[in-house]
Amino acid sequence: MANGLVDGTNYNLRDEIKAYWSERASTFDLSPGHEIFSEKERTAWHDLISRHLGRGEGRAALDLACGTAVVSHLLDDLGFAVTGMDWAEPMLKRARSKAASRGRDITFRLGDAENTMEPDSHYDVITNRHLVWTLVDPPAAFAEWYRILKPGGQLLIVDGDFVNLSLKEQIVAKLSTFFQRLGFASAETAKMSPQLVEIHQNILAQVHFSRGARAGAVADLLVKAGFESVRIDSNLRRIFRAQAKHLGFWKGVARITQHRYAIVATKGGTSLR
Template structure:
């Protein structure tokens, strides 16, 4: 008798895409994702200006744009923005947000590690909280280098979310205890998402933590130079603090978070 064996064609990238598709429904309700005050918006604008300058009509690609928070910040600074994400539910919200603001932002579905865009297409590439999820960051960085025009800049905003300090570890333990003790109505779905997040994190390239120095080493290998690491995120964190609970705010303030700016040589 013949037997039929079922195989799965899903890989880690599929799991990551599915995870963020689910997260889209609540993404803009969470501090640290969406912007909840003009003071926070101003702090983000200052970070972008510090590393990228004013847009002046330059072409910017916001990779893994999600619901387009950073895309709108770039648009505010007069960049001509393309937002790319591979989760359609995220893009649906991104398009709706741009429509509500009356802004012209181009949105594409695509893979940040293989964009299918033309060589030398952009003056600026940005991403926030993308690098820690990459399966093959060196290939991704080479792809981003290819997309930039000579003299173009890449800005990465990310962090090490694997190796928290002592204060952050204690805050997480207390937070988990409080959730299990008194917040059961949202427990099951939150627990499932947390387990999925942890499963993904354990299998990506930076499973040991996306430390800035490790990211910089790969950027250099991909051909970038004039690389700067900016760990002064205090202005942004101060404005976010009022929207976080005490424990979450404490965790965020003690994490290794950074902005890395890298350039493509003016000679290509």
């Protein structure tokens, strides 16, 4: 494949996912919804994290699939001792550079979110954003996250269903197309090349949640993995409204109507702290 993406007989889905995100690293921070473009959005993220995890107070947090470390920095803002993990070295290179330029004390490690190689009962908090939909084996990943959390530790997932369009999304898409044809709205330029869009679709067709990562399905798997007090938070509107100002009009409207959510879950037992 072009653009540094490998092709070969031993090239499996995990390799393709890793190569895809490695290729995306150079433009990742250009997209609203990846990087943060306003203090209003940053505050909304802080409020979401604090609402579910509380203040950091030096607690150990692992930010899985950290990418360029956007969520890692949010956790650092709130006083967590943060480790960011990603299996795409180009993402980590940018994450380290960003942390150094901002004077942040964040540790970064190359690793697989489904097999972290971290010690048992090591972290107070685990976070991830837009990771779950890409998982090849969510039950194994959730069992892994349960293992490395301390008793009483918390998991915060932020994700969404990027496959199924709600009725509102379908209406927004049709209106967008209609007004573009009339010349009242311009087509919104995609950040990805056609090849990367094709690779994205190919990956999506093969992962566990190929039919969409619905919040209820994710929550059910977390319960089966042993997590307790599993709660779904669908009220992310403050974040999406802030992002919408930096998206095109129709993409901004669509963002607000999508099935996106946060899920918080707890490992049973008494905290070791």
